[in-house]
Amino acid sequence: MTANPGPQQPAVSAATAQRLQDAMKRLRARLRAESGQHAIGLTATQLGVLLSVVREGPVTAARLAALEHVSAQAIAQSLAVLKAAGLIHGAPDPKDGRKKLMSADPSATELIDKLLTGRASFLARAIDQVVAPGEREDVEKAIDLLERLADADLSGGAI
Structure with a gap:
């Protein structure tokens, strides 16, 4: 179920889009702080x-680049740091020895x-303390909308 603004619905303003971006940025920063992510390095x-x-492993660097929506070079840099930290390791692909x-x-x-x-615990506590019981359904709707925005394919001009 996707909704497109029709002729009678005005386009979302740049200010609304910016507010959403700012709110998501603040929430991401709060989640990092509450989970202790900063201490990990x-x-x-x-x-x-x-x-x-x-989640995906064993997985190729090319697949990781596609999942993360970044370049192969950016993935290579991240993988190097993760390997050096002992968090990941590479092995030849049994189907294609050229790949790891x-x-x-x-x-x-x-x-x-x-x-x-840690993140889920913080969010659950925050929802319990900040969101009124009558607004819990609104949180579910907001999640659905955010998931649709994250999955939006705008390459064809419309979703």
Whole structure:
């Protein structure tokens, strides 16, 4: 179910789009702080790559670049840091020896679980304290909308 602004609906203003971007940025920063991510010494990009390796692994660098929407060079830089930290390792792809498959060390899985648990715990507490029971359904709707925005394919001009 996608909604497109029709002739009777005005386009979303740049100010509204900026407010959404600012709110998401502040929430991401708060989640990083509440989960203890700052103490780990990895950037948000490196942790995103690590999360993808944990969830998708064993996985190629090309697949990681596609998942993270970044260049092969950016993935290579993140993978180098993660390898040096002992969080991931590479092995030849049994189907194509020219490629390497990246896998997570068990310590990486523990780290990601700890971070995700910290973030979820903070969000659950914040929702309990800030969002009135009558607004909980609005949170569910907002999540649905954010998921649709994240999945939007605007290459054809419309979603």
